[in-house]
């Protein structure tokens with residue numbers, strides 16, 4: 001990253017730190033979201049109760065606002081860094097070798113994998129959060145049947161395929177992003193870096209495989 005080419009009040013170091021912090025917070029969100037979704041495998045009631053507990057808490061609006069701000073900061077800084085990089089090196093986007101990070105497919109495609117993730121997130125929210133609304137009763141409480149909406153949505157194999165491609169792309173994004181964030185935050189002690197890189201790679205696989213299991217499971221519910 002070039003810090004001298006920046007005319008912005010935020011120098012590139014600060015931008016990278018914001019990228020690192022927001023990226024790690026988003027990794028935390030992705031992980032907890034995935035763990036919650038595993039309740040799909042337990043039972044429709046367990047999944048619906050989990051979804052109801054989250055959405056009926058008035059603090060959800062504050063949590064959604066904070067999450068939205070984290071996403072916006074991440075995207076805003078990413079666009080700024082990509083444009084600065086383009087200006088500094090019009091031919092090659094990521095000259096990671098110069099910064100000691102080494103260039104990989106995952107590192108050089110961060111803007112593309114990020115953009116695909118953004119498109120995916122928007123469609124995901126439209127199709128599921130604002131998708132068909134059914135009601136169900138669990139333990140005497142009327143709540144949204146999110147299980148039915150989700151299973152129904154994934155009866156279309158194209159939805160399954162699209163979701164899998166997108167979560168695999170997110171897996172690639174975080175497989176580089178997770179360890180890159182440590183580097184951006186200066187937490188890159190040579191002794192721990194190989195372990196952090198391994199954890200990053202493993203996290204990418206877990207995200208891709210874990211999230212892919214949901215549409216496949218939902219699709220198979222209809223096949224039974």
Ligand code: HEM
Pocket residue numbers: 016017019020021022023024026027030074075078079081082110111113114115117118173174176177178180181182184185
């Ligand atoms: C759940 C979604 C996301 C997660 C978990 C995530 C995670 C991360 C992490 C951990 C990093 C490394 C930060 C660093 O090197 O300091 C990163 C970098 C990056 N992200 Fe994301 N991200 C997500 C969504 C997005 C979106 C929606 C975009 C753009 C539209 C995006 C674009 C980028 C770019 C371009 C970089 C590289 C910046 C650079 O080093 O020059 N990301 N992401």
